[in-house]
Amino acid sequence: MLSIRELHAGIDGNQIIKGLSLEIPAGEVHAVMGPNGAGKSTLSYVLTGRAGYEVTQGTATLDGEDLLSLDPSQRAAKGVFLSFQYPLEIPGVPALTFIRTALNAQRKARGEAEVTAPAFLKLARENAAKLKMDFEMLRRPLNVGFSGGEKKRMEILQMVMLSPRFLILDETDSGLDIDALRIVSEGVNALRSPDRGMLVITHYQRLLDYVTPDRVHVLADGRIVASGGPELAHELEREGYDKYAREAA
Amino acid sequence: MSLASALRTGQLDQLPGRRDEDWRWTDLRGLIRVAPPASPTVDNVAANPVLQALREPVTTYANGRMIRDDASTAPDAMRLRRFVSASNGTGHSLEASVEVAAGERLLLIDSFEGHASGYVADARFPIRVGEGARLERVVLLDDAVDAVSVSLTEVELAPGAVFHQTVLASGAKRQRFETRVRHHGGKAEVQLDGVYVLAGQRHSDQTTLVEHLQRDGVAVQLTKGVVQDQARGVFQGRIVVHPGADGTDAKMGHHALVLSDRAEVDAKPELEIWADDVACAHGNTVGALDEEALFYARSRGIPEAEARAMLIEAFLAEAADRIEHIQARELAHQWLAAQLRARS
Numbered sequence: 127m128l129s130i131r132e133l134h135a136g137i138d139g140n141q142i143i144k145g146l147s148l149e150i151p152a153g154e155v156h157a158v159m160g161p162n163g164a165g166k167s168t169l170s171y172v173l174t175g176r177a178g179y180e181v182t183q184g185t186a187t188l189d190g191e192d193l194l195s196l197d198p199s200q201r202a203a204k205g206v207f208l209s210f211q212y213p214l215e216i217p218g219v220p221a222l223t224f225i226r227t228a229l230n231a232q233r234k235a236r237g238e239a240e241v242t243a244p245a246f247l248k249l250a251r252e253n254a255a256k257l258k259m260d261f262e263m264l265r266r267p268l269n270v271g272f273s274g275g276e277k278k279r280m281e282i283l284q285m286v287m288l289s290p291r292f293l294i295l296d297e298t299d300s301g302l303d304i305d306a307l308r309i310v311s312e313g314v315n316a317l318r319s320p321d322r323g324m325l326v327i328t329h330y331q332r333l334l335d336y337v338t339p340d341r342v343h344v345l346a347d348g349r350i351v352a353s354g355g356p357e358l359a360h361e362l363e364r365e366g367y368d369k370y371a372r373e374a375a
Numbered sequence: 376m377s378l379a380s381a382l383r384t385g386q387l388d389q390l391p392g393r394r395d396e397d398w399r400w401t402d403l404r405g406l407i408r409v410a411p412p413a414s415p416t417v418d419n420v421a422a423n424p425v426l427q428a429l430r431e432p433v434t435t436y437a438n439g440r441m442i443r444d445d446a447s448t449a450p451d452a453m454r455l456r457r458f459v460s461a462s463n464g465t466g467h468s469l470e471a472s473v474e475v476a477a478g479e480r481l482l483l484i485d486s487f488e489g490h491a492s493g494y495v496a497d498a499r500f501p502i503r504v505g506e507g508a509r510l511e512r513v514v515l516l517d518d519a520v521d522a523v524s525v526s527l528t529e530v531e532l533a534p535g536a537v538f539h540q541t542v543l544a545s546g547a548k549r550q551r552f553e554t555r556v557r558h559h560g561g562k563a564e565v566q567l568d569g570v571y572v573l574a575g576q577r578h579s580d581q582t583t584l585v586e587h588l589q590r591d592g593v594a595v596q597l598t599k600g601v602v603q604d605q606a607r608g609v610f611q612g613r614i615v616v617h618p619g620a621d622g623t624d625a626k627m628g629h630h631a632l633v634l635s636d637r638a639e640v641d642a643k644p645e646l647e648i649w650a651d652d653v654a655c656a657h658g659n660t661v662g663a664l665d666e667e668a669l670f671y672a673r674s675r676g677i678p679e680a681e682a683r684a685m686l687i688e689a690f691l692a693e694a695a696d697r698i699e700h701i702q703a704r705e706l707a708h709q710w711l712a713a714q715l716r717a718r719s
Contacts, residue, residue: 216672228672
């Protein structure tokens with residue numbers, strides 16, 4: 127599924143990712159953990175094509191197709207979805223309009239027919255109910271005036287509606303209370319499937335209690351410095367990142 | 376010192392220019408070097424399909440003269456006026472007044488249409504809104520790219536009256552829409568909103584003056600604009616609270632997006648307050664499109680051009696959304712969408 131090889135990337139001439147390699151097969155959830163400044167968010171932005179991030183070396187492919195040469199909307203149409211650490215507020219654009227525009231743009235790019243308004247609304251209602259969201263919220267401008275927890279739920283709703291093949295969750299647990307964390311995690315877990323991969327980027331192990339990863343990787347100074355099973359997350363929680371930060375340096 | 380008198384007399388030295396403080400960003404004297412010949416009489420102009428859809432009586436002016444008045448027979452709650460400039464390279468001026476009697480309501484849609492090139496047009500609009508009366512005015516400025524189009528609206532607002540105006544401008548070589556309101560307080564309410572969408576080398580100036588003459592007047596203003604290429608947007612908003620006009624509540628906002636290095640926005644919000652117990656506020660921002668919001672939309676699969684158009688339309692729609700009359704609001708949204716399609 128997702129294959130990253132010897133990736134070097136940075137912003138404004140600063141190298142942040144320094145030879146990162148990672149293989150995430152379909153059906154698996156991999157967690158990337160690391161201290162602040164290790165390059166976690168940079169990794170998510172490089173994979174989704176944010177402007178300003180420059181790849182100097184290496185490759186990233188999804189099912190063998192190069193991602194790095196595509197623009198962000200093309201990557202989305204290929205099935206890549208990034209759940210933002212800090213979801214943006216979009217004044218003047220109702221959430222429903224935004225999601226429907228995105229869904230139909232993706233479908234158009236893939237040569238599929240647009241989803242009709244009634245079918246879309248039905249789907250939105252069902253999924254909002256599953257995420258315990260007030261449907262009226264979806265009529266309001268996207269994320270404007272929403273709490274941190276509401277914004278994260280809105281991210282998961284978009285994820286469910288767009289049904290991506292590969293999910294990147296960037297610090298999805300930040301700003302969530304325990305109830306919201308449970309609802310969001312259930313939403314993520316419902317998307318686990320044999321043909322879908324997930325990259326969960328997180329500083330803390332807390333989210334991984336709810337979304338159990340198949341593999342855990344430690345990112346330090348722009349590289350994967352250790353990999354293991356779910357128990358590695360607990361070890362990091364106990365002992366911190368010092369050991370790896372020192373190794374990387 | 377007006378365009379109308381210069382057109383009438385041919386004395387171009389009467390034109391306002393960059394040395395006049397209120398016209399420094401809308402120089403006419405430096406622009407009009409030769410007096411244009413007077414516009415000829417025109418009997419017929421092409422229909423406007425957008426307005427036709429409203430099926431309301433229309434008063435049509437061509438080259439400054441009224442050529443048709445379907446409205447004179449019936450006193451309607453909605454009136455449409457078309458001000459068509461129909462001849463190339465000529466000049467004309469007009470005056471058209473509106474009076475809304477005490478307690479009455481009117482929706483007025485004014486459409487400025489350039490059906491020719493290089494014209495010079497001037498208009499004056501005296502408006503009286505009587506006690507407890509209500510006037511909502513939506514103005515569409517669709518001038519030709521190389522035209523000069525200037526207008527002045529002077530509103531006399533009685534106590535308890537309501538005047539809402541939304542001006543939608545696509546610019547011209549020089550385009551100025553000026554509104555002056557004499558506000559007699561007494562809970563009377565004025566809302567002066569505007570939208571400008573400017574591309575190429577178009578220029579548009581929205582200038583307002585609200586004079587609070589008596590107690591307890593309310594005034595709110597919101598103008599939003601977007602400029603690209605080498606276009607230039609001008610907003611001048613002046614609020615004067617005269618002595619004794621205590622209890623005045625005034626808010627003014629102007630926000631613009633500048634989409635290219637060579638586009639320009641000039642803004643001058645002014646508050647002049649001579650009373651003590653007054654709440655006045657103004658906000659003014661000029662900036663670029665939010666790149667983070669753009670990336671967010673693109674990362675969800677919306678192609679860049681579509682995402683930009685969506686964000687720009689949402690930005691501008693905030694002002695158009697404040698139009699109360701549903702059909703007029705839809706008209707404004709249609710206008711906006713058409714402008715954004717044309718510029719992309």
